[in-house]
Amino acid sequence: MSKGFASNYRIVLLAACVLAMFGGVATRLVYLHVIDRAKLVRHIEQARRQIVVENAIRGDIIDRRGNVLATSRTMIELAVDPQVLRPQDEAKWPELARLIGMSLDDLTKIFNTKVSLANPDDPESRDRVIQWAKLREEIPESLYDQINALGIKGVYGTRAYSRTYPQNRLAAHIVGYVNKEGTPATGIEHYADFYLRGQNGWRESEKDGRQREMAQFRSRDVPATNGYTVMLSIDSVVQSWVEDELDSIVQQFKPDNAVIIVSDAATGFLMAMGNYPTFNLNEFNKAPMQAQKNFAVSSQIDPGSTFKIVAASGALNEGLVTPQTRFDCMQAVVEHMGKPRKLMPDDHVYDHPLTVSEIISHSSNRGAAMLAMKLGDQRFYEYARAFGFAEKTGFPLMGEITGVLNEPKKWSGSDITRIPAGYSISATPLQIHYAMGVIASGGLLFRPQLINEVRTPSGEVVHRFGSNIVRRVITEKTAEQMALMLRGVMTEGTGMAVEMPGYQVAGKTGTAQKLIDGRYSERNHVGSFTAFFPASAPRVVITVIVDNGHPPKGVAYGGVVAAPSFKNLAGKLIPYLDIKPVDSSLVRPLLAAKGARP
């Protein structure tokens, strides 16, 4: 009988030892996994578990041709840990100082300050070892590569996404900016933040003793969804010309404020909106608040003669007059609602009663007042409201005001003589612009639109915005008649100097005295010019407003300070937008055929 290779006693002893060892291991496992589990798991989670947030990249803002107006890029904050600097790297310090644009003395001082001394006045404060000292903010990747190549131990950077505006001041009031806290403060950045901001992702994993992620222990990985691209209706080229023109206005007339607005006559989409003063979006923190104000929507001015289109349109639309109806504009006092009303003086003395067309082309204050009186206070007020005055245009960006137009029951006796001429009423430049847009569009008031499309980062269109009609203000026929009369302003009236033969410009000059200390000033004026062309099939509406310009000599009439800029701008837009001259042999050149609608 074989006894095997061991005695019973030894085998039993060996088996007992093995079992005891297994038992010990099992006991320890029970202790670790059951009894002490909660404590150990908590400790491990604290020590090893990490949640890394993956920041979404904010979407771009582009113009209608795809030019980038706002984008996100990484910037590096460069810092130093003075405790780990090596003496052998000291020779590289001058090169580092040169790269980051800091004097070597300042750099050396930061590098050699290893302890922050305690405040002698505070008994509780103690000396503190410095392990982080900032060297420079917003270092681009390319520069950081050069700094890294120096190999200075202890100099390191922290990356963060930063908003940058490649076109600097271009369309500053429209694009807006994201402030240093990462909050979209103004403009499209604020308005379209929902589309632009994206959704941060996160990653749950574990880290090792050197704080490095152990990728194999990733338990959840939610990728970031980058923000959408917002395409504006603004055209960078047109906007650039507008801002150049504003520079020219500032150089020539030194105004307090100036604004130029260009929009598509057929849709109401804004193509450009420039303000003076303006600011550089990349240096928004240095810009005064006055420069950041969007004058086009946040300031109100007396519209002056540009407002005369309201009384004329209203009277024509109601069938009370025709373009040939004559009014005696030589009389200084007329009776209205049983009371004599003193009319505002006109700049010219007329030797014959003026037709409605002549009232518009010669910009007669008295004629406009008589047209409004013919309409009646209430109807005239309703037409003014219908043209969009005293209500927000619906401009998507914040800061828009309504302007002021009192109800007829609050009017003084002279208001019916002054309001039709654009006094005793305040309007924003954008309201004036879109009121002219009513004539250009064949009688429709558009809501100003700024966003064309919203796209995914890969370029797929998520949403496309269309034109937005607020209401019909006047009939197409009235709009045609008004366009014809506004052509007269250019051919025989106050806008003759900027007539562009062949392009059927229809527009209206405006000059309003400014209210200074409760009195209308003889020296301070708001000069304006608002026009569209070609009158028979309008393509663009352009408004130029110069607030308190100072021409070298004479008064700052709209025809002097604003109209020339219109002409310069229109001259550039004609080839750019391929606006064809009207062939007089093919169409009736002085008749607005159908507004601008397709």
Next chain:
Amino acid sequence: MNKTGTHAFVNQLLVYTLVTICLSGSVGLASVWMQQQIATASNNIKQLETRAADLERRRGEINAEIASEQSPAKLEQRNKAWSLGLVQPTEQQIERVYESPELRLARKQADGRFGGESLSFFPVRYASGGAR
């Protein structure tokens, strides 16, 4: 070898224990090898992700620089600095084609098929400086 009795049982137990230990060891080694492979693959993925993020960052920076260089103000500056003399065309320099270019191309294509007869009947109509 005795197949019955205490010694035989113990022998079998030892054999099974050894087999179990070997098996467990093999499973353990395989598990460790697998974990190592997972860790290696994960680290490779992480490195690729880091690389992709770095490339994305650099792409963003280059795009921003391109956008800046393409801004109208910069282009005008370059035009002046390099004396390129680029200006907008004046109205007099513009020749407008009133005919539909699509129709023109269609006729041109048709012309090839019909032996060059049709094109001469449809000359392009140019209007110098517009129609003024």
